[in-house]
Amino acid sequence: SKTPTVFTPLKLRSLTLQNRFAVSPMCMYSADDGHLTDFHLVHLGAMAMRGVALTIFEATSVTPNGRISPEDSGLWTDSQIAPLKRIVDFIHSQGQKAGIQLAHAGRKASTVAPWHTQNRGQGETATAAQGGWPDNVWAPSAIKFSPKFPQPKEMTVSDIEGLVDSFAKAASRAVSAGFDTIEIHAAHGYLFTEFLSPITNKRTDQYGGSFENRTRLLVDVIKATRAVIPETMPLLVRISATEWMEWTGEESWDLAQSIRLAKLLPDLGVDLLDVSSAGNNAEQRMQITPTVQIDLAGEIRDAVRAAGKTLLIGAVGFVNTAEIARRIVQTGDEGLVDVDGEHGQKTKADLVLVARQFLKEPEFVLRAAHQLGVEVKWPLQYGRAAWAKGEK
Numbered sequence: 545s546k547t548p549t550v551f552t553p554l555k556l557r558s559l560t561l562q563n564r565f566a567v568s569p570m571c572m573y574s575a576d577d578g579h580l581t582d583f584h585l586v587h588l589g590a591m592a593m594r595g596v597a598l599t600i601f602e603a604t605s606v607t608p609n610g611r612i613s614p615e616d617s618g619l620w621t622d623s624q625i626a627p628l629k630r631i632v633d634f635i636h637s638q639g640q641k642a643g644i645q646l647a648h649a650g651r652k653a654s655t656v657a658p659w660h661t662q663n664r665g666q667g668e669t670a671t672a673a674q675g676g677w678p679d680n681v682w683a684p685s686a687i688k689f690s691p692k693f694p695q696p697k698e699m700t701v702s703d704i705e706g707l708v709d710s711f712a713k714a715a716s717r718a719v720s721a722g723f724d725t726i727e728i729h730a731a732h733g734y735l736f737t738e739f740l741s742p743i744t745n746k747r748t749d750q751y752g753g754s755f756e757n758r759t760r761l762l763v764d765v766i767k768a769t770r771a772v773i774p775e776t777m778p779l780l781v782r783i784s785a786t787e788w789m790e791w792t793g794e795e796s797w798d799l800a801q802s803i804r805l806a807k808l809l810p811d812l813g814v815d816l817l818d819v820s821s822a823g824n825n826a827e828q829r830m831q832i833t834p835t836v837q838i839d840l841a842g843e844i845r846d847a848v849r850a851a852g853k854t855l856l857i858g859a860v861g862f863v864n865t866a867e868i869a870r871r872i873v874q875t876g877d878e879g880l881v882d883v884d885g886e887h888g889q890k891t892k893a894d895l896v897l898v899a900r901q902f903l904k905e906p907e908f909v910l911r912a913a914h915q916l917g918v919e920v921k922w923p924l925q926y927g928r929a930a931w932a933k934g935e936k
């Protein structure tokens with residue numbers, strides 16, 4: 545029988561991924577002044593050893609004040625390259641590929657790691673005594689996320705221009721570290737989302753107001769990044785397809801604007817749009833179903849293709865079985881069904897990003913391969929433990 549699409553290669557510019565699985569970026573709140581540590585080597589290495597084609601490193605801030613917590617990864621200075629390169633080299637030694645998510649946390653910066661908060665969630669301000677920078681938090685407009693978060697400052701035009709330059713410099717450093725691809729983090733209520741949304745962006749200059757103005761910062765950063773990375777290197781962007789604020793009746797960042805943005809991305813040199821949602825407002829009303837984000841990805845994919853544009857789509861959210869992953873990317877007419885079997889028979893995405901399942905099961909891809917009856921690369925050293933025939 546034919547290999548399921550999920551175990552077929554995906555080509556992005558000169559990068560070939562051996563299958564359609566990626567480790568979705570996950571902050572581990574374990575860096576040392578922005579430098580990754582042995583924890584990250586073992587954590588990321590464990591997944592890369594076990595069949596996942598692309599490992600995307602956690603949100604990595606391009607400036608010190610763009611970290612979510614004092615323990616976040618950074619790439620604002622050259623000394624941060626070597627610890628990243630060590631892990632990238634290891635991933636390459638396993639025949640797999642590495643990506644890095646470059647980020648700025650905007651008004652959600654300077655918070656403590658989740659395990660230091662009372663409800664084990666995000667969002668308690670990290671004070672200066674805790675290593676935070678609550679007096680130097682940036683946002684498009686001086687509006688807090690919620691009472692426990694720091695009070696942000698409205699960015700000046702020179703702050704914005706400096707940030708674009710910081711992204712370009714961090715992207716150059718990522719190239720030096722050997723990464724195969726870069727993802728710009730424009731999702732989850734961090735700085736870019738804050739600029740995209742008319743709820744959080746109340747600016748009256750060229751960075752606020754119209755769709756063109758609200759997308760300007762992201763577009764400028766995409767252009768600046770594309771300008772410093774090799775032509776052969778693919779560029780990824782993650783967005784929140786909706787901020788789930790339609791219920792307010794106010795204008796918000798929604799699917800229609802995400803589709804409008806998606807259609808512009810190929811001409812800016814973006815190869816893949818990674819579709820997430822939510823995170824920009826404490827009052828969001830997210831529709832939580834296992835397929836909601838997969839369906840958003842599918843709608844964007846259809847709209848972009850209908851417009852004749854070439855943009856690959858990544859889907860993420862609640863993927864925890866081989867069968868769900870298989871259905872999301874399956875092309876052709878073999879066994880094509882929607883994840884929940886209700887929304888018609890359509891390919892939803894080209895790449896499946898998985899976060900929490902990899903924390904529980906770093907060998908998720910190995911098991912999926914076994915269940916779907918295909919072979920993936922895994923360590924030579926582990927050969928004697930090959931899955932027994934018939935074992936699931």
Ligand code: FNR
Pocket residue numbers: 568569570571572602603645729731732782820860861862863897898899900901
């Ligand atoms: C995340 N997520 C996340 N997203 C992102 O774009 N950058 C990041 O650094 C992080 N950090 C992070 C840490 C941890 C511990 C978790 C669990 C999640 C979100 C993640 O990439 C993914 O989009 C969601 O978790 C949904 O996918 P799963 O977990 O349902 O597969």
